[in-house]
Amino acid sequence: MTQRQSPGHQGRPASSGPDGGDPDLARRERLAVLRRGEARRARRERRLVVGAIALMATAGLAVAGWAVNAAQDGGGPGGGSAQRPRGPDPDKANVPGERVYPNQARGHRTGGVRYPANPNPPVGGVHDPVWQNAGGDVYERPLRPEHAVHSLEHGAVWVTYGKGATAAEIATFEAKVHGVPYRFMSPNPGQTGAFVLTAWGHQLSVTSATDPSVDRFLGLYTSGPQAQEPGGPVTGGRAEP
Template sequence: MTPNPQNPGKPSSGNPATQQTIKQQRAAQREAKVAAFKKEQERKKRNKRLGIGAAVVGGVAVAGVLTFAIVASIPRYATYTAGGGDATIDGVETYTETNNHTTDPVSYDVTPPAGGDHNPVWLNCGIYTEPQVNENAVHSLEHGAVWVTYDPSISDEELETLRSLMPSTYAILSPYEGMDTPIAVSAWGAQLKVDSADDARIPEFFENYWRSDSVPEPGAACVGGVTGEGKA
């Protein structure tokens, strides 16, 4: 018998069982890569959800801080009941005043003035950091406002106390040069002078003279007039 010649350049097909094992290994590797890819994708999704959750929580926290800051920044005003303007308070001086309108400067007998002839335009009520024109402020008193004036040299603590005593409307707070007392509280025809912002008679004065119905023009506006320099 003549033997079959072998082709030295052709590789052997190998054992079929070995070829199957190689295919299984490759399939397993592909499955492992797919599983790893899916695991990585799940990790990214989980981190994204955690990031969104943290952002939401952080956003809520920031919103809470901002809300607190906004609420804290809102001015807190004192509240009073409109008085009749006829109570007796120790130290209050009362006056009978004329109430003519004039565009000329007025020479007042009381400093600061507590009534009298005044400018046709009233001063808008509020807190001012600069001195105000007498004639405009007196017109506001005619409408029932209370005017709190203070010597510019009082301490920041005293000024803050005065601010805390102010209602949201029908009140004016401003510095005033040349007073003979650190603080004066004036309404139409009535005035109280005190040495300290902690004097208990200040809120008592408000309770009795603020928006009094005994002024010449009770209930008239305290806005819509002229705004002075330095309105806070």
């Protein structure tokens, strides 16, 4: 007699996992493994982020602390308790041999101005509204002091030479002036010294361009702290003597 199969099992093989076990159990185990891996990766990333934030915060505190100390000490690293020097004092002599003439008058006046006989050339005072061009200009004739003084007010240095100046020394000074902004040069027959360097309120008389004080004076006062109108123009003014 032929035995009939139950309809519920007809043509259907028995289910099994890879090793003949429950396939759902195997799938759940694989998902658990994946979830544990994701959790470990998430924890590792969180630790990295927290570490980076902590490092940035530490660096920020260090920078803030340095800024406070610098402000209190008046300087940067190694500033100490003393204030850091902030450049030459415009009210004092900063170059050997220079003379200082403080409290110069200011203001504009059209026409001639009677300057004191000494110092010559003048180191400041009331002046013409138009400045003399001082963008490294070298003039072959004397200048009107009213225009030149206006250039001094803007921070220029005026190099002048008298009758005792030699052609070789004049050429050496011209090389220091020509093309250098906030410097200009001209003859000045009325002065007593061979060469005179003039900034607003400051003047140096020398006999030679090789005098060490020359370069120091030019370096300190070319657009220096003595300027009454720092950054004022020295081009676009009077181009002729």
